[in-house]
Amino acid sequence: MSLRHAVLGMLDEAPASGYDLLRRFEQAMSNVWAATQSQLYGELGKLEKAGLIRVHAEGPRGRKEYEITEEGRVELRHWLVEVKPNRSPRNEVLLRVYFLGSVSPDKAKEFIEYMGENSREREERLTELEASIDWGDDNAAQYGRLVLEWGKRFSAMSREWSEWAVKQID
Amino acid sequence: MSLRHAVLGMLDEAPASGYDLLRRFEQAMSNVWAATQSQLYGELGKLEKAGLIRVHAEGPRGRKEYEITEEGRVELRHWLVEVKPNRSPRNEVLLRVYFLGSVSPDKAKEFIEYMGENSREREERLTELEASIDWGDDNAAQYGRLVLEWGKRFSAMSREWSEWAVKQID
DNA sequence: AAACGCATGTAACATGTTACATGATTAG
DNA sequence: CTAATCATGTAACATGTTACATGCGTTT
Numbered sequence A, B: 001m002s003l004r005h006a007v008l009g010m011l012d013e014a015p016a017s018g019y020d021l022l023r024r025f026e027q028a029m030s031n032v033w034a035a036t037q038s039q040l041y042g043e044l045g046k047l048e049k050a051g052l053i054r055v056h057a058e059g060p061r062g063r064k065e066y067e068i069t070e071e072g073r074v075e076l077r078h079w080l081v082e083v084k085p086n087r088s089p090r091n092e093v094l095l096r097v098y099f100l101g102s103v104s105p106d107k108a109k110e111f112i113e114y115m116g117e118n119s120r121e122r123e124e125r126l127t128e129l130e131a132s133i134d135w136g137d138d139n140a141a142q143y144g145r146l147v148l149e150w151g152k153r154f155s156a157m158s159r160e161w162s163e164w165a166v167k168q169i170d
Numbered sequence C: 001a002a003a004c005g006c007a008t009g010t011a012a013c014a015t016g017t018t019a020c021a022t023g024a025t026t027a028g
Numbered sequence D: 001c002t003a004a005t006c007a008t009g010t011a012a013c014a015t016g017t018t019a020c021a022t023g024c025g026t027t028t
Helices: A002-013 A018-026 A037-049 A070-082 A092-098 A105-132 A139-168 B002-013 B018-026 B037-049 B070-082 B092-098 B105-132 B139-168
Strands: A053-058 A064-068 B053-058 B064-068
Touching (some): A002 A037, A002 B092, A070 B092, A092 A105, A092 B002, A092 B070, A105 B070, A139 B092, B002 B018, B002 B037, B002 B053, B002 B070, B018 B037, B037 B053, B064 B070
Antiparallel strands (some): B053 B064
C-alpha cells in the first residue's frame, strides 16, 4: 500500500488536487514511484472515505484540493519508520540479462550496451535536473536532494557495470 | 508480462516442474524477480494453453515436468532483445526517504542507517553466494555471474550512499 | 505411524494498466 | 473561436498476494 503513503507524504507538505499530485508522480516522483491517473483518483477517494485526507478547498472545473488530516499524519509517520519495507524486487532488465544465454553473444552485447546507453542518459537527465532545481533550504527539499543523489549514483553504477559486462561476454 | 518470460527462460535451460521453478524463484531468482506459488501455477496453465510450453514427463505425486516448445523459444528470443523494457520503477525504501522530512532528524538518520545495514547484509550474502557456487563454464552460467556482480555493485552503492546520506542530515 | 517435503491447485482480494468518457477554463 | 490544458471520473482487464485445500511419497 505504498501509493497511499506517497499521497499522504505529498499532502503532508502542502494541500493539492489529484491533478497536482499526478504532475508530481510524472515528474519528480517518477524515478521512485509510479501512479496512473486512474489509480490516483481511486486512491484519493479511498483515503477520503478512510478519513486520512479531506477536501479543503474547491476550485474551478470541479477541482478538489485535499489536505491531510491528523489521522493521516499519524498513519504516515507510522509507515515511514515503523513498518518494515517488504516489496519484492523486480528488475525486468536484469531478468533479461539472466537469460541472454538464449541469444547470440552479439545480440547479448548489443542489449547490454543499450542498457549502458540508458544509464548514461538517465545520469545526464538527473545532473541537468539537479542544476535546474532551485533548492530552497527547507526541510523537505533536503531529502529530495538525497533521493536525487541516490539516482545519480545508481545510474553511474549501472553504466559502469554495463561497460564491464560487455567485456565479459565471450 | 515478465513472469511469463522468466518461466520460458528457465525452461529454455532445462525442463522443470512448477515445484522446481518455484525453488528457483525463491533462491537464485529472488534478487531479480519474485513469484508466488499461486501465480506460478496459474501462469504455467496459461503458457501450456497458449502452446508455448508442453508437459514433457509426469512423475510421482502428480508432478508435471514442462518443456519449452519451439513457439515458446521464438517468443522468448523476441522478448529478450526486441521488446522495449517498460516497467516503471518502484522503490519503496527510496519513497520513504523522500518523505523523511515528516519525522524528526533522529528518526530519519535511524532509518537511513537501517538501510545501510540492509545493504551491508545483502553485500555479504552475495559474496558468500558467489564463493559457494560452482560455476560451470557453460554459457548460461556466464550471465548468472553478470547478474550477481550487478547485485554486488548495487549493494555497495547503496551502502556508500547511506553512509554519505546520514552525514547530510541536519 | 508420524513428520516432513513434494506437488498441485482454487478463491478472494489488492494493486496496477489501458481505454473510454466528459466537460470547464484559459491562452492565443 | 479554437486548441491546449485543467480536471475528474468509470470500466474492463492484467498482475500479484494471501489464505485455504488436498494428497502422495519418503524418511525417521
